[in-house]
Amino acid sequence: MNSELLDYTVLFVEDDIGVKQRVSESLRRYFKQVYEAQDGEQGLALYKKHKPDILFLDIDLPKLSGLALLQKVRENDPVTKAVMLTAHTELDMLLQATELKLTKYIIKPLNRKALQETVQMLVEEMRSYQIIPQKNLQLKNEYMWNVQTEILTHKNEEIKLTPNEKKIFMHLIRYPNRVFSYNDIIAHVWEDPYDKQGPLRTAIKNLRKKLPEDTIVSVYGEGLKLQT
Structure with missing residues (x-):
């Protein structure tokens, strides 16, 4: 990927303050606009306000879980890309939620290589399915x-x-x-x-x-x- 910031908006929802800060800083190396939330309800409110292109969601969030948040998003929005951060112990529950159209799930802790590969995949997929490549x-x-x-x-x-x-x-x-x-x-x-x-x-x-x-x-x- 080149060094130019990508013109997509991202919402990152994570309740661990340290993880949220580190991952948000990493996401800002790729994307021009990154919104942050610390619980599911705040994340849903920010989603409704900003309609981001990409969601990065921790599966285990207070007030509204990552899965429940994404379920609400999918009621009217089948296209926004969604990446779920999950622990090994939560993987079985995540894999049962096939109707949520996850783009990818990442096992925590999230490392730089996994994030870079995920961003690359997201961008390639979005560019492939948007109107832009068409004539x-x-x-x-x-x-x-x-x-x-x-x-x-x-x-x-x-x-x-x-x-x-x-x-x-x-x-x-x-x-x-x-x-x-x-x-x-x-x-x-x-x-x-x-x-x-x-x-x-x-x-x-x-x-x-x-x-x-x-x-x-x-x-x-x-x-x-x-x-x-």
Whole structure:
């Protein structure tokens, strides 16, 4: 892997303060944004707020276990990558939870080599299944997004997007049908996120006019998603 920080968000939930500090520092060598939580309930709240791309969860957490947390995530989110940290004695319980779509489990204590290999696997898998490697994204009513040229067309006619409209659209197409919070979108589009709710509403309103009806859908109390 190269030295450039990866543009994915990570949530790490671990109740051991020393382990949380050491692993978080290691994760920040790879990822630009790492959120931390010390129990399952706090982890779930941070997940709902930030909608991270990757979860690193200790299986044995206070208030809400790692498995219970991931079960709640999977109720509406089948795509976020999940890595579970587990002791040998917990492995049988973990292996029974096949419906949780774990990307990987790691036996504790976590060492640098295991973390590096896990990060490499996560990145390769995410890049393989995201829209980015594809050439075109076909939308409804003969609309097309060319990933390579970053141009939106309708019946081969180019539709001009402002820089902010393009940033919003490109952020949403990372995971079609996944809900992104308004704060997450704001943080992605504007360097200074202060008081940007109004500009975001305006940009979304204008972007919707340039796309097929119901392409960008509001999810009450959660955020926005691109519906394909």
